[in-house]
Amino acid sequence: MSTLRRIKKALRDFLFGATTYEMxxxxxxxxxxxxxAMMTVxxxxxxxxxxxxxxxxxxxxxxxxRLERWKTFMLKERDLTEKLRG
Numbered sequence: 001m002s003t004l005r006r007i008k009k010a011l012r013d014f015l016f017g018a019t020t021y022e023m024x025x026x027x028x029x030x031x032x033x034x035x036x037a038m039m040t041v042x043x044x045x046x047x048x049x050x051x052x053x054x055x056x057x058x059x060x061x062x063x064x065x066r067l068e069r070w071k072t073f074m075l076k077e078r079d080l081t082e083k084l085r086g
Contacts, residue, residue, distance in 0.1 A: 039063055039070045047074060 042059050044051045063070075 035063070035066065036070055036073055039066070040074070043067070043070075046071070 038059075040047075040049070041051060042056050042063070
């Protein structure tokens with residue numbers, strides 16, 4: 001890679017970080033939390049919430065890849081003074 005391309009990439013990454021990184025990170029977090037909320041409704045019976053949902057089996061192939069991450073997020077022990085994130 002030429003020096004000019006590396007400088008352009010470094011400048012572009014710096015400007016992204018200085019201007020829109022926080023907004024992109026917030027959007028990604030909101031998308032993840034909304035997905036987790038939908039998964040709680042769909043797969044709440046795994047946690048002991050007896051919710052019946054017609055679309056459970058239709059959504060399973062779409063959300064199966066995130067199922068382990070959702071389980072660890074939901075079953076993580078939290079303190080009242082701790083933020084929801086993490």
